[in-house]
Amino acid sequence: MKRFNTIISFIVFLLVWETLVGFRIVNTLFLPPPSTLLRTFIKNWDYLTLNTLITLRHASLGYLIGVSIGVILGIITGWYKSLDASLGSLVNTFYNVPKFTFLPLFIIWLGLSEYPIILVSTLSAFFPTYMNTNSGVKKIDKSFIEAVKNIGANDKDTLLKVVFPGSMPHITSGMRLSIRMALIGSTTSEMLISHSGLGAVIWQSGALLRIDMMLLGPAILGLIGFLLFKAFNCVEKKFLPWINMT
Amino acid sequence: MVIHVENISKSYLNKIGGRVSVLNDVSFSVDSNEFFSIIGPSGCGKTTLLKIIAGLESPDSGKVTIQTKEFQRIPIIWQDYRLLPWKKVSKNISLGLEFTGLEVPAINKKVSEYIHLMNLNGFEDYYPYQLSGGMKQRVAIARALALDTKILLMDEPFGSLDYQTKVILYEEVRKLQGLLDKTIIYVTHDVKEAIRFSKRVLVLSHRPGRVRAILDTKEYDHIFDSKKEEDIWEMMYAHSSKYHKFDDKDLQRIKEMTDKVEGWLTPEEGEFLYQKAKSGPGEGVIVEIGSWEGKSTIWLASGTKSGKKDLIYAIDPHKNTREHQKFQKPCTYPKFKKNIEEAGVADFIVPIIDRSENAVKRWDKPIRFLWVDGGHKYRNVKRDFLLWEPHLAKGGIIAFHDTIEWEGPRRVVEKYIKKSNKFGNLGRVGSTTFAEKLHKKAIFQLLKGS
Numbered sequence: 001m002k003r004f005n006t007i008i009s010f011i012v013f014l015l016v017w018e019t020l021v022g023f024r025i026v027n028t029l030f031l032p033p034p035s036t037l038l039r040t041f042i043k044n045w046d047y048l049t050l051n052t053l054i055t056l057r058h059a060s061l062g063y064l065i066g067v068s069i070g071v072i073l074g075i076i077t078g079w080y081k082s083l084d085a086s087l088g089s090l091v092n093t094f095y096n097v098p099k100f101t102f103l104p105l106f107i108i109w110l111g112l113s114e115y116p117i118i119l120v121s122t123l124s125a126f127f128p129t130y131m132n133t134n135s136g137v138k139k140i141d142k143s144f145i146e147a148v149k150n151i152g153a154n155d156k157d158t159l160l161k162v163v164f165p166g167s168m169p170h171i172t173s174g175m176r177l178s179i180r181m182a183l184i185g186s187t188t189s190e191m192l193i194s195h196s197g198l199g200a201v202i203w204q205s206g207a208l209l210r211i212d213m214m215l216l217g218p219a220i221l222g223l224i225g226f227l228l229f230k231a232f233n234c235v236e237k238k239f240l241p242w243i244n245m246t
Numbered sequence: 247m248v249i250h251v252e253n254i255s256k257s258y259l260n261k262i263g264g265r266v267s268v269l270n271d272v273s274f275s276v277d278s279n280e281f282f283s284i285i286g287p288s289g290c291g292k293t294t295l296l297k298i299i300a301g302l303e304s305p306d307s308g309k310v311t312i313q314t315k316e317f318q319r320i321p322i323i324w325q326d327y328r329l330l331p332w333k334k335v336s337k338n339i340s341l342g343l344e345f346t347g348l349e350v351p352a353i354n355k356k357v358s359e360y361i362h363l364m365n366l367n368g369f370e371d372y373y374p375y376q377l378s379g380g381m382k383q384r385v386a387i388a389r390a391l392a393l394d395t396k397i398l399l400m401d402e403p404f405g406s407l408d409y410q411t412k413v414i415l416y417e418e419v420r421k422l423q424g425l426l427d428k429t430i431i432y433v434t435h436d437v438k439e440a441i442r443f444s445k446r447v448l449v450l451s452h453r454p455g456r457v458r459a460i461l462d463t464k465e466y467d468h469i470f471d472s473k474k475e476e477d478i479w480e481m482m483y484a485h486s487s488k489y490h491k492f493d494d495k496d497l498q499r500i501k502e503m504t505d506k507v508e509g510w511l512t513p514e515e516g517e518f519l520y521q522k523a524k525s526g527p528g529e530g531v532i533v534e535i536g537s538w539e540g541k542s543t544i545w546l547a548s549g550t551k552s553g554k555k556d557l558i559y560a561i562d563p564h565k566n567t568r569e570h571q572k573f574q575k576p577c578t579y580p581k582f583k584k585n586i587e588e589a590g591v592a593d594f595i596v597p598i599i600d601r602s603e604n605a606v607k608r609w610d611k612p613i614r615f616l617w618v619d620g621g622h623k624y625r626n627v628k629r630d631f632l633l634w635e636p637h638l639a640k641g642g643i644i645a646f647h648d649t650i651e652w653e654g655p656r657r658v659v660e661k662y663i664k665k666s667n668k669f670g671n672l673g674r675v676g677s678t679t680f681a682e683k684l685h686k687k688a689i690f691q692l693l694k695g696s
Binding site: 146 | 300320331375376
């Protein structure tokens with residue numbers, strides 16, 4: 001029923017759009033109707049797919065690196081209080097800065113290549129995962145730790161068998177947020193310095209006044225974000241069925 | 247003698263920097279293969295004592311000597327199970343064995359052995375969230391037994407289980423103890439349970455816990471009655487004035503009264519409460535909040551049904567509350583509703599009180615008589631009700647023990663009672679562990695006397 005509602009509202013939205021433009025209430029020059037967008041997509045599907053894949057490459061590389069570092073660092077700083085006070089607060093300071101603002105610096109460091117893009121995406125993906133992992137470790141139920149210590153766990157056992165899995169609900173919610181952040185990080189960077197990728201497509205279409213392309217870009221991004229989100233939830237449900245039950 | 251506890255004292259730092267003494271000079275010994283019980287009121291340091299014996303905490307002074315051939319862990323079976331939610335049943339059981347560095351096949355063999363022993367066959371691949379409380383405790387017991395230690399500590403292991411499950415599990419543990427040659431220290435606050443099942447019972451006083459007595463239960467075997475139980479209660483609660491608002495005279499009355507108490511209040515007593523409530527202002531509404539299966543609502547209402555028609559709202563707070571989700575109890579609302587309907591005592595049954603102010607605002611009628619009792623699991627719901635709703639209770643509020651141990655709601659209720667209530671009574675006795683019927687009767691009696 002919920003899914004049905006979503007689809008219906010989506011169709012209604014497209015129909016209203018199509019009608020508004022069809023009856024010339026809105027100028028097609030500024031807002032092409034969905035049918036035109038569809039036509040553009042079919043015509044340029046190879047070009048768009050290629051660029052989507054490039055964006056996905058940037059985002060996923062950034063995501064994988066950022067999330068891995070985020071989880072490891074989050075657990076370490078969450079577990080060792082002294083490190084949290086030093087390293088943790090240092091990281092917290094950078095949390096507030098838009099990661100995109102580091103792009104010029106990265107260009108100077110790494111050259112005008114795809115590396116700055118990946119690095120911005122890495123940074124963007126890192127923070128949500130790090131913050132969530134860190135707080136997940138801190139919030140872990142102390143009674144579990146007491147219980148496993150009671151039956152003979154040493155510090156390493158506690159960290160690996162209790163703290164890490166126990167903070168999994170927080171870690172996955174951080175990782176879920178990171179998907180979004182990685183996509184944002186990579187597309188915004190592409191807009192500025194890349195010739196390929198969805199961000200670049202959108203930016204270049206602006207220069208050419210290709211409004212249809214400018215609309216298609218965000219639409220594809222939205223769809224990809226949505227699908228990745230769903231996929232993530234499915235994987236989580238499959239492998240960590242207990243997460244939403246505790 | 248396998249366990250010697252000598253002059254253990256322990257105190258904690260509290261939030262404002264003071265020291266709270268929880269255990270004071272506790273000494274006792276436990277024989278090999280003995281089933282030894284420790285009873286005492288809540289907060290008297292029973293759990294701390296167990297943790298000290300298990301080596302999880304160190305005492306401020308005194309020492310614990312364990313006489314075993316080799317070094318052994320002393321597993322605790324906890325009241326809240328403490329199963330790791332991310333591990334399946336079999337993995338939870340094998341947890342302690344994995345720490346010992348045993349080989350995988352040996353671990354698996356042991357695990358299946360204890361799964362069989364605790365009747366968990368077929369549940370190996372379940373996650374803890376898929377199990378009932380009783381089953382979870384079975385897993386926890388299997389996890390502790392699998393370590394194959396001589397000594398086992400149990401911290402109110404069946405405290406949060408229903409009566410039937412409790413009895414079954416208790417019997418099983420007793421059987422296993424004989425079978426496996428275990429020395430068990432069993433912490434409980436159920437006097438009868440302790441007396442009935444152990445050879446010796448250590449009675450601790452209220453905080454700081456001191457040894458009041460070590461009873462040989464043989465003496466109690468033949469002549470065990472409520473009088474004896476009373477004695478032990480007396481032992482536990484004597485000189486714990488901090489938690490009593492009643493004076494000695496009141497306590498004497500409580501004692502006398504409990505001698506003849508059986509079960510819930512009689513209809514006559516319900517009638518009395520009703521009359522009390524009726525003299526208050528407002529419409530005729532009596533509300534009870536937080537009835538688990540509706541029993542107390544039934545007796546509260548029973549007095550009002552003698553020919554008079556009044557509105558009785560019975561509220562079940564367990565549905566859709568965060569508390570409810572937290573404890574993952576199956577919703578009791580259907581059972582509650584059935585009981586109330588069968589008894590025919592309520593005109594309205596209200597299923598949901600959630601924690602928001604808006605939700606409770608639907609009470610537009612003044613309540614004559616609001617009954618709020620303990621019920622430790624759902625106290626937050628009740629606390630919220632007290633916080634939002636006291637103005638509605640025009641007639642009177644009776645709030646009990648742990649509900650009003652929270653500074654906030656207590657102050658609200660006290661203020662309200664001072665301001666406008668003519669006969670509101672704020673009873674505050676002991677803690678949840680003190681038998682509930684005692685509270686109800688005691689406060690009822692005091693109300694009657696005043």
